[in-house]
Amino acid sequence: MANTSHAGFITRNALVGVLFALLAAIGFSAKAILVKLAYLDRVDAVTLLALRMAFSAPFFIGVALWARRQHADPLSPRDRVLVLGLGLLGYYLSSFLDFLGLQYISAGLERLILFLYPTMTVVLSALVYKRAIGRTVMVAMGVCYAGIALVFFHDLGTLQGGIVLGASLVFASTLSYSVYLVGAGHAIARIGAARFTAYAMIVATLASLLRFAFTHPIEALGLPLRVYELALAMAIFSTVLPVFLLSYAIRRIGSGSTSLIGSIGPISTILMAYVFLQEGLSLLQIAGSALVLAGVLLVSLNSRRTRA
Template identity: 45%
Template sequence: MKTNSSTYTGIVFAILGVILFSAKAVLVKMAYEYQISSEHLLLFRMIFSLPFYIVIGIWSRLKHPEKVTQSDYGWVLFFGVIGYYLASYFDFLGLQYIKAGLERIILFIYPTLVLLISRFFFKKKISNRQLIAIGITYVGVTITFWEEVGANSSHLELGAFLIFLSALTYASYLVGSGWLIPKFGVVTFTSYVMIVSSICVLVQYLLFDREDLTVYPTEVYLIGGIMAIFSTLAPSYLVSAAIARLGASNFSIIASLGPASTIVLAYFLLGEQLSSVQMIGSGIVIIGIYIVTRKKRQ
């Protein structure tokens, strides 16, 4: 990877984006202290950020008109539902049952899921290096998860399964949408899929909920606003800009900072404690993700 100014800028964008996305789990746990449902919290996150995505999407399309077909818009609709609506929904549900740090560890197996999905649907060969990395990653998750089993509630397995579904849907989005980004551009594509996701959350509320949204304390709306701007809007574009400068593989290496950054944030903001065994498990996961995403030196 060449070390020019664009690369350094991409590295900064990637680090900031990963940290801000990781902070979402901590903010969700903080909001749950006020007895808010996962559906309402997800709704606040998306509707607070929706106006910004609409404005940015319109601006980006006017500045860079895309050459796409109707089927391309259909795929944007599909991946908006899969990649951000379902992935976020499963994530919010799972965080009701497990710690924020453990959530990040399970969620960050998505690079290995990308490999497996690519192999199954697109017949892309998985190298020996990638197989080793997959094994290392799951060993780390098992170590971390095993200690939690004996020290947490009976709903731990449910929470972990929901977070795994979040990782799976997000990995599916990454595999299937890569060919659309060059057609739309990173900013326009990101805006479109986030608009679709926001509409899905709003439709879910109108069809199945319709409870009063004004009953929560001011702190809930403040957390929702912070999550919308700093853990949704800003990192979504930072990550897109980082991928444009570094490439997806190089970005994935930096994305390995996610579990560690969440653990640190949860320690300072939530008072969560992680044992030495869990720290070792986290380290093993990060090593596995690094191996599976790093580029071979030419």
């Protein structure tokens, strides 16, 4: 009887973890939709990012204060530099480039390019840690980029000019985030995941607000209420909640399973873009998306086997 109850608890715990991972993936995916909807009111990327980070800041300040009480040891000078540098690179610069890119490309293409970060992380890790890239991973990466090419050429025929610039900006955003992931592993192990994330997000928030303050007059905040509503929704449903849901999912079902469930992200973005933005949904786009998903899953599974 006790074993049955224990098994039931494990099953429920796993189901909750799967649900949290799904909600986190969908929440992160909704960001592109909310950004595109806000751009309809002609708000610029600097202002929109500043609003998103400002609305998110109270939550992360609260987490930072909580984490500080949990960790009595202060950050070393080296860790402070790491938090500052990685916060600027991984959260501020990556988000800013992504917001800029969304001015020119579809939400579906943006999410697929962002989803390439595991392939970039493999290449960067190989360069930094002198690790060889296996033939399976190289084939998987080729499949990923072939899929991106299909979706890119689909959008090239349906969107106005600027798609090359937009795709390049989002690709640079993905590269920035990948560099952050490679560099953050050791820092997180020393500092703690919650404390590191909160501190890095506060750094990114300050950078966003300072950029807005130095480049925009205060009158730039005279925006329609709809923009503020979308920025608040972005902060809560596509920033704060997914971050915590993701951490809870990893705790319950592990990082490998969580990352695999996150593969639903590009699919949910494409579907939401079709519903809310009236973006096209063609066979070419579906085929390209399938190739990207297959390639990334192959890279992720191979990485798990290598670590094991």
